[in-house]
Amino acid sequence: MHIRLAELAERLGVELQGDGNLMITGVSTLKDAGSGEIAFLANESYRKQLADTSAGAVILRPQDAQDLATTALVTDNPYLAFAKVTQLFNNRPLVPSGIHASAVVAETASVPSDCRVGANAVIGEYVEIGAGSEIGAGTVIGDHCVLGSQCHLNANVTLYHDVILGERVRVHSGTVIGADGFGFAPDKGRWEKIAQLGGVRVGNDVEIGANTCIDRGALGDTVIGNNVILDNFVQIAHNVELGDGTAAAAQAGVAGSTKLGKHCTLAGNAGVAGHLELCDGVFVAPKTVISKSISEPGGYATGTAQMPMNEWRKSATRFRQLDSLARRVQQLEKSKKD
Amino acid sequence: MHIRLAELAERLGVELQGDGNLMITGVSTLKDAGSGEIAFLANESYRKQLADTSAGAVILRPQDAQDLATTALVTDNPYLAFAKVTQLFNNRPLVPSGIHASAVVAETASVPSDCRVGANAVIGEYVEIGAGSEIGAGTVIGDHCVLGSQCHLNANVTLYHDVILGERVRVHSGTVIGADGFGFAPDKGRWEKIAQLGGVRVGNDVEIGANTCIDRGALGDTVIGNNVILDNFVQIAHNVELGDGTAAAAQAGVAGSTKLGKHCTLAGNAGVAGHLELCDGVFVAPKTVISKSISEPGGYATGTAQMPMNEWRKSATRFRQLDSLARRVQQLEKSKKD
Amino acid sequence: MHIRLAELAERLGVELQGDGNLMITGVSTLKDAGSGEIAFLANESYRKQLADTSAGAVILRPQDAQDLATTALVTDNPYLAFAKVTQLFNNRPLVPSGIHASAVVAETASVPSDCRVGANAVIGEYVEIGAGSEIGAGTVIGDHCVLGSQCHLNANVTLYHDVILGERVRVHSGTVIGADGFGFAPDKGRWEKIAQLGGVRVGNDVEIGANTCIDRGALGDTVIGNNVILDNFVQIAHNVELGDGTAAAAQAGVAGSTKLGKHCTLAGNAGVAGHLELCDGVFVAPKTVISKSISEPGGYATGTAQMPMNEWRKSATRFRQLDSLARRVQQLEKSKKD
Known part of the structure; x- marks a missing residue:
C-alpha cells in the first residue's frame, strides 16, 4: 500500500500543508515514524515529540500546525483522521474466498457466494449469513442464527442458536454469544436450572473483543445496541440491554436484566449489579462496583487509591x-x- | 410445544385455580405474556404487574392468588415451578444423533450409540462418554477423560486429559477444564515449571458457564462437588475444592488449594485467596477479596460503596x-x- | 516411571541421605505420599507433617533434615528440586507425532517433521513452526506466525496473523494472541475503528495460561519478555510491554501501552491502567488498581480488608x-x- 499525500488528504477530507506528492507507505508514531510514514498528534502530552519526528507527514490540529515547517494533514479531529488512515493501511490477511472444503455447512444454511468461510468452521441449520461476511477457521454458528452483511467472525468464535447479528459486526476469537444465562431456582438446597428460552440481538457496527461472553435471555432477548464496542473478557449477562454507542473495556461485567443507556462507558473491570438502570452518559471508573441505579450522567467510582x-x-x-x-x-x- | 393447564399442574405437582382446559403454548414475563402464555410471580416487587398482565395463567403463591380472578397455578415455590416450566418449553436444537462424519474419535474411546457428537469434535484415546451425552461441534476431549451419562458439552469446549465429569454435567462453550495450574518454583530470578500431575473431578448435576477455567491439580485433584453452579469467566485454580451446591457468579475466582464449604455463594468478580478454608454457607459480596479463612457462615465484603x-x-x-x-x-x- | 533415589539425587544435583536404592514411583504431598513416593517440605507451616508422613523419601532443607531418621534429598531450594521431580514424573499424553490427517496446513507453511499437529488444527500461509513443537487439536494459527522450537500450543488456542513466539513457549487452551487492541476514535457520538497494524512478540520460556488474551499492537508490537508467566484470564492490551520474569496471576489485566519492568508480580485480578510505567520488582496486591506510574520497587495496594x-x-x-x-x-x- 502506498498513496500520495494529496490523495490521502482528499480521501480524508482534510487540509494539506506542504508537499502533496510525498508518497506515504505506512503509518507510525511520532517517535518511530520514518520519512515515508505518516504520524499523528492527537494528545497534547506528545507535542514535544513533534520537533524531533522523522515522519514524512503528521496529522494534527490547526493550532499545532502553525509553527511547523514539516508536511502535514490539518484537521480538527486528528485522531479520527488517523483511524481512517489505519483502515487504509490495514494488511490483515483475509480468509480465502468461498467455503473451505473442510468447513461443515448445513444444507439449509444460506451463505452468499461472496462470503469467506474458513477451515473447519461449522454453520448450523437454517443459518443466514449476510453478503460479504467472513467466518474464521474453527468458528461454530448454531442453528437459526442470522448475520447481517459484512460481518466478520474471527477464528474459534462460538454462536449458540438463535443469535441475531446486525450489519458490520466484528467478533473476536474465543468469544461466546448466546450461552445460557446463569439462572437457577433454589429447591431445598438444590439448584434447579431455569432453561434460557430467549436469544441475543446485536445491532449494527458493533465490535466484540476476544474471549467475551454475551448470554442469551431467560425470557426475551439480551440486546446490544448499534455501535456498541466491547473489549476482551466482557461479561454481558442474560437480558441485559446496552444502549447505542456504549463502550465496555476489558473485564467489565453487567449482571442480569440491567439496562445501560446510550454512550455509557465501563472502564476496565468495572461491574454493574443486576436489575439496575443506568441513564445515558454514565462513566464507571475502573474496578468500580455499581450497586444502585443511576439517573444522573457523570462519573462514578468505588474503591480507594493506590x-x-x-x-x-x-x-x-x-x-x-x-x-x-x-x-x-x-x-x-x-x-x-x- | 403446548400443554393443557391441568396437565401442567399435575406434572408440576401444584394446585390448579381456574380453567384447566386452557392450552399453554409458551412462558413469558407478567409484562410481556400473551393469552396463551404462562407467567410467574416470585418477587414481591413485581406484584403490581399482576393486575395488568395479559398472561393466560400465572404461577404464584397462595397469598398472591387469594384476590385474583385469573387462572393460576398455586404453589409455595413459584420460582421453582417456573424453572420446571422453562425446561418443558426448552426448544434448544440438539446436536444430531450419532457421531458426525467430520468428528475425530479415537478407536480406544467409548461412545455409546445414543450419544450425539458434533462436527469437528475431537475425542481422545481411552475416553469414556456416558450414555445419552451430547458433545458440541469443535469440542476437544483429552485422553483418558470420563464423562457420566447425560452430560452436555457445548461447542468449542476443551477438556485436557484425565478429567472426570459426573452425571448430567453441562459445560458451556469456551470453557477449559484441566489446564495446568499456575505453579512455578523461583530459581535465581527464573521460573521453573512445576508439572501439574493431578486431574479434575467434577460431581453430578453441575453446570459450568462459558469461558470458565478449572485447572488440574498439582498433586492430587481439583474437586468440584455435586450440584455446583459456576457462571462465565470463573477461575478455579489447582487443588481447589468446592462443596456441594456452591455457586459462583461471573468473573469470580478461587486461588490454589482453597476449600469452600457447601452452599457458599461467590457474587460477581468475588475473589478468594489461596490456601484458605471457607465454612459452609458463606456469601462473598461482589468484587470482594477474601484473604483470611472464614469459620462463621454469613456475608463478607471488602471495598466501598458507589x-x-x-x-x-x-x-x-x-x-x-x-x-x-x-x-x-x-x-x-x-x-x-x- | 520409576527411578532409584540415588539416581534422582544425581540428576537433581542434591545430597542423598539414607537408602539410595529406594525405588521412587511417584511424587506426592507429605500428607498423601505412600512408601514408594517422594514428597517435599518447602513451606515451614507444613513442618509438623514431617513426623507422620509415609513418604518413602522427602526433599527438604539441611536444617529440616538434621533430626530426621527417614530417607531424604537435601537441598537449599527444595521447591525447585520438587519442580524438577514433577517434570520427570509428568505423564501428560502427547499429541501423536506428525500432522493429523484432519488438520489443515497451508502449503506455504513450514512444519518440521518432528512436530506434532493435532486433529482439526489449522495452520495458515507462510507460518513457520519450530522444531519439536506441538500444536493441539482445533488450534488455529494465523498467516505469517513464527513459532520457535519446542513450543507447545494446547487444544483450541487461537493465534491471529503475525504473532511471533520464542522458544519453549507454552500456551494453554482458549487463549487468543493477536486479536485487535481496543482502539476507536470518537466521531460525533460514533466510534470509528482504529485498525490494529502491529503484531505480538513473545520471548523464550514463556508460559501463557488458559483463556488469556494478548492483543496485537495498534502501531508497533505488544511485547512479552523472556520467562514471563501468565495465568488464566489475563488481559494484556495493545502495545503493553512486560519485562523478563514478570508474573501475572489469574484475572490480572494491563491496559494499553503500559510497560512493566522485570520481575514484577501482579496478584490475582490486579489491574494496571494504560500509558503507565512500572519499574522492576513491583508487586501489585490482589484486585488492586494501579493508576499512577511506579518508580520504587515494593508492594502496592488499593481496597479495604475483609x-x-x-x-x-x-x-x-x-x-x-x-x-x-x-x-x-x-x-x-x-x-x-x-
Whole structure:
C-alpha cells in the first residue's frame, strides 16, 4: 500500500500543508515514524515529540500546525483522521474466498457466494449469513442464527442458536454469544436450572473483543445496541440491554436484566449489579462496583487509591474502625458544646 | 410445544385455580405474556404487574392468588415451578444423533450409540462418554477423560486429559477444564515449571458457564462437588475444592488449594485467596477479596460503596490519611481528659 | 516411571541421605505420599507433617533434615528440586507425532517433521513452526506466525496473523494472541475503528495460561519478555510491554501501552491502567488498581480488608463522609488551640 499525500488528504477530507506528492507507505508514531510514514498528534502530552519526528507527514490540529515547517494533514479531529488512515493501511490477511472444503455447512444454511468461510468452521441449520461476511477457521454458528452483511467472525468464535447479528459486526476469537444465562431456582438446597428460552440481538457496527461472553435471555432477548464496542473478557449477562454507542473495556461485567443507556462507558473491570438502570452518559471508573441505579450522567467510582502496602495496611485497619472513629468525633464535638 | 393447564399442574405437582382446559403454548414475563402464555410471580416487587398482565395463567403463591380472578397455578415455590416450566418449553436444537462424519474419535474411546457428537469434535484415546451425552461441534476431549451419562458439552469446549465429569454435567462453550495450574518454583530470578500431575473431578448435576477455567491439580485433584453452579469467566485454580451446591457468579475466582464449604455463594468478580478454608454457607459480596479463612457462615465484603467521582476523590484522599486522622482523634480525646 | 533415589539425587544435583536404592514411583504431598513416593517440605507451616508422613523419601532443607531418621534429598531450594521431580514424573499424553490427517496446513507453511499437529488444527500461509513443537487439536494459527522450537500450543488456542513466539513457549487452551487492541476514535457520538497494524512478540520460556488474551499492537508490537508467566484470564492490551520474569496471576489485566519492568508480580485480578510505567520488582496486591506510574520497587495496594457485611456497611457509609469527618477533626483541633 502506498498513496500520495494529496490523495490521502482528499480521501480524508482534510487540509494539506506542504508537499502533496510525498508518497506515504505506512503509518507510525511520532517517535518511530520514518520519512515515508505518516504520524499523528492527537494528545497534547506528545507535542514535544513533534520537533524531533522523522515522519514524512503528521496529522494534527490547526493550532499545532502553525509553527511547523514539516508536511502535514490539518484537521480538527486528528485522531479520527488517523483511524481512517489505519483502515487504509490495514494488511490483515483475509480468509480465502468461498467455503473451505473442510468447513461443515448445513444444507439449509444460506451463505452468499461472496462470503469467506474458513477451515473447519461449522454453520448450523437454517443459518443466514449476510453478503460479504467472513467466518474464521474453527468458528461454530448454531442453528437459526442470522448475520447481517459484512460481518466478520474471527477464528474459534462460538454462536449458540438463535443469535441475531446486525450489519458490520466484528467478533473476536474465543468469544461466546448466546450461552445460557446463569439462572437457577433454589429447591431445598438444590439448584434447579431455569432453561434460557430467549436469544441475543446485536445491532449494527458493533465490535466484540476476544474471549467475551454475551448470554442469551431467560425470557426475551439480551440486546446490544448499534455501535456498541466491547473489549476482551466482557461479561454481558442474560437480558441485559446496552444502549447505542456504549463502550465496555476489558473485564467489565453487567449482571442480569440491567439496562445501560446510550454512550455509557465501563472502564476496565468495572461491574454493574443486576436489575439496575443506568441513564445515558454514565462513566464507571475502573474496578468500580455499581450497586444502585443511576439517573444522573457523570462519573462514578468505588474503591480507594493506590498506596504502598505498609501504609495501605494501616488505612485498611482504620477503615474497619471507621464507624467507631466517627462516633468518637461526635462525642468530642458534643463534649465541646457542653 | 403446548400443554393443557391441568396437565401442567399435575406434572408440576401444584394446585390448579381456574380453567384447566386452557392450552399453554409458551412462558413469558407478567409484562410481556400473551393469552396463551404462562407467567410467574416470585418477587414481591413485581406484584403490581399482576393486575395488568395479559398472561393466560400465572404461577404464584397462595397469598398472591387469594384476590385474583385469573387462572393460576398455586404453589409455595413459584420460582421453582417456573424453572420446571422453562425446561418443558426448552426448544434448544440438539446436536444430531450419532457421531458426525467430520468428528475425530479415537478407536480406544467409548461412545455409546445414543450419544450425539458434533462436527469437528475431537475425542481422545481411552475416553469414556456416558450414555445419552451430547458433545458440541469443535469440542476437544483429552485422553483418558470420563464423562457420566447425560452430560452436555457445548461447542468449542476443551477438556485436557484425565478429567472426570459426573452425571448430567453441562459445560458451556469456551470453557477449559484441566489446564495446568499456575505453579512455578523461583530459581535465581527464573521460573521453573512445576508439572501439574493431578486431574479434575467434577460431581453430578453441575453446570459450568462459558469461558470458565478449572485447572488440574498439582498433586492430587481439583474437586468440584455435586450440584455446583459456576457462571462465565470463573477461575478455579489447582487443588481447589468446592462443596456441594456452591455457586459462583461471573468473573469470580478461587486461588490454589482453597476449600469452600457447601452452599457458599461467590457474587460477581468475588475473589478468594489461596490456601484458605471457607465454612459452609458463606456469601462473598461482589468484587470482594477474601484473604483470611472464614469459620462463621454469613456475608463478607471488602471495598466501598458507589459515589460520584468528585466526591469519591475526596474520600479516597482522606483514606490515605486515615491512620493519622485516627491518631489525631486519639490526641484530642487525651487532651480532653487532661 | 520409576527411578532409584540415588539416581534422582544425581540428576537433581542434591545430597542423598539414607537408602539410595529406594525405588521412587511417584511424587506426592507429605500428607498423601505412600512408601514408594517422594514428597517435599518447602513451606515451614507444613513442618509438623514431617513426623507422620509415609513418604518413602522427602526433599527438604539441611536444617529440616538434621533430626530426621527417614530417607531424604537435601537441598537449599527444595521447591525447585520438587519442580524438577514433577517434570520427570509428568505423564501428560502427547499429541501423536506428525500432522493429523484432519488438520489443515497451508502449503506455504513450514512444519518440521518432528512436530506434532493435532486433529482439526489449522495452520495458515507462510507460518513457520519450530522444531519439536506441538500444536493441539482445533488450534488455529494465523498467516505469517513464527513459532520457535519446542513450543507447545494446547487444544483450541487461537493465534491471529503475525504473532511471533520464542522458544519453549507454552500456551494453554482458549487463549487468543493477536486479536485487535481496543482502539476507536470518537466521531460525533460514533466510534470509528482504529485498525490494529502491529503484531505480538513473545520471548523464550514463556508460559501463557488458559483463556488469556494478548492483543496485537495498534502501531508497533505488544511485547512479552523472556520467562514471563501468565495465568488464566489475563488481559494484556495493545502495545503493553512486560519485562523478563514478570508474573501475572489469574484475572490480572494491563491496559494499553503500559510497560512493566522485570520481575514484577501482579496478584490475582490486579489491574494496571494504560500509558503507565512500572519499574522492576513491583508487586501489585490482589484486585488492586494501579493508576499512577511506579518508580520504587515494593508492594502496592488499593481496597479495604475483609469484614462481615453488617460491619462493612457501617464503614462503607462512613467512607462516604470521610472528607467531612476529617474537616470536623480539624475544627476540633482548631477550637482546642483557641
